[in-house]
Amino acid sequence: MKKCRYCNVEVDSDKNFCPICFNRTDNLDDRSTGLYTLRKHNETKIKSSWFLTKLFFFLTICTLTASVMVNVLVTPKSMWSPLVVFGELYIWVLIAHTIMSKRSLFEKVFLQVVVILLILIFAEKLSISDWLIPYVYPSMSLAVVTTLSLILIISSKRGEYFIGFTVIAFLLSIGSLVFILFSLTGEFKLLNYISLAVGFSAVFGYVLFGFDSIKYELGKKWHL
Amino acid sequence: MASEKRSLSKRKNTWYPLDNAAKIYPPTASDKRAHVFCFSAILTEEVDPYSLREAVVILLEKYPTFKTKLMRGKFWYYLENNDLPFKVFKEDAYYLKSIDHQQNNGYLFEVLYIRNKITVKFFHALTDGTGGFNFFKSLILTYFSVIGKDVDAEGLLKPIDAPSTASEGEDSFLTYHNVTGDKTEKISKPYHIRAKPFDYDGCGMITAKVPISGVKELANAANVTITAYLSALYSYCVYKAFLADRPEKNKLVTVLIPCNLRKKYGGETQRNFTMFARFSHDYTVYDNTTVEQLAAECQNKMNDDLRVEKLDKIIDDNVKLERNFFIKIAPLILKDVIMRTAYAKVGEVLQTVNFSNLGLVKFPESVSPFVKEITFSITPTFSCNHQTGVIGYGDYLYVTFARGYVETELEKTFIRFLTAKGLKIEVSSNFWESQP
């Protein structure tokens, strides 16, 4: 027990200063109830902030500007950039509604189906099937893998995400692999090669860095 | 055996709608607004976590509304029977953080222990302070009976072997409301405390152990109740700490004072059954009003706000809203948005601080020798970043301030005011502002 002569109170603590006026206290005795558990070390737990959201918003704007510029300057005859816009919106839905939320499976699947259908109708309307596989798919895939990697780097709950993200990156790169193997990409194969390489590197990286988390999550959720 | 099986399968399908007041909590809860309150008891001996868990398991059978998880329906949230095992956790420094429902198997309350301290944390959608405290009291009683102490309920609380009754799970707002012609009062937006928030999670806690006799003398001298006196002092301290020397435009300080409706309307529900008195005082032209004068003003406001006719009107409005056809048929996603918007307009923005006094609590005589201290605390939120819980136990009043920002000016003013009146006060803190 300590005594603060400025506040004229007794302080139940081991510390030698007053918790309300921060002046030095006098020692009365070593008795202490310990009503509260004190922080043991400097917490690294930073307040959850809008940083992630802002970052994604910024990246979205950058990608959109870049793709519209490329579209207008390089391939003005075919307007494929609206699809990228739609794709970016889709990524937002994917992250906010499907990956990061605790909604019911039904709602998640339902919204996914609706959004994918909309994208397909949109693609059909623009008749850009020539652009879909060589440009849009690999760009989307790269954007998704970049986003997932950023989440893993920044998020404090990354341990829970490793398995799901590994599966997504794997499936995306398999897509590119299929397009290349069956020559569906037309003349322009570069973006799909990049998507394939980045996707597989991501899978490798996630498994390498997240091995312990993946093992733990597999044990916890599937009792493997 | 057969009947046991039947009762089990019958239990599986049990579900409860949220009570009228609880409906606002799930959509508006977030990391920044936990809607959580907490009771802690300091015992005379070390807590045994296994016995504590066993006590909770025994108790859950008697309090079926607590043995639930929160579910999203298509139109409303509801509580559904929860058969997952209950876990107790070791308390960490993050005293009032929101309940991790995933880690907790979905239960809407959490039981924590450390050394000789038991803490129970409730999500407000489940129950209010009085309901929560009844559960907490029963838990302490059951815990002592599990570890082999010779304890008895002595008529003060639910006996260990008593079953649950239907009235404990009822929504008393629906049971007791009457239609009256009272007018709805217009409430202006008060000042909100502006101070530097912590740059990490968690909140600062300071508990002042104040002799009841001393506070009672002060309240008697002003001819008001203890709640009115301390609320007035609280309001005065907000002014002194944050408004006196600052050029704030809005100097209206509103203290929200929850009141237990069971005392007014009767009933023994374990769900929410609370209404509020709102004491507002404008300090723009401060003419040296004394705390005693403020207390008298506060007492009048409390008497007026807690008139049965006025309460009836508010409850009736809320129940009507719930029964409104368009509200009823709105899907939950839409309701979430409506509720969040409504809460942003008429929720905690209409209060500066919250002062909740549970009054003097008693444990059975066979239990109280083992319980040294009791505290009651409420999480501060983003816009109502200072909240105070008060509970009287033994000869002391435990006043627990929880704040979401660094400075302790308000606490200092409050406590120094009381010590200047000659009260002997003991202070505990979690030292959230200082480097460990």
Ligand SMILES: [Zn+2]
């Ligand atoms: Zn001091």
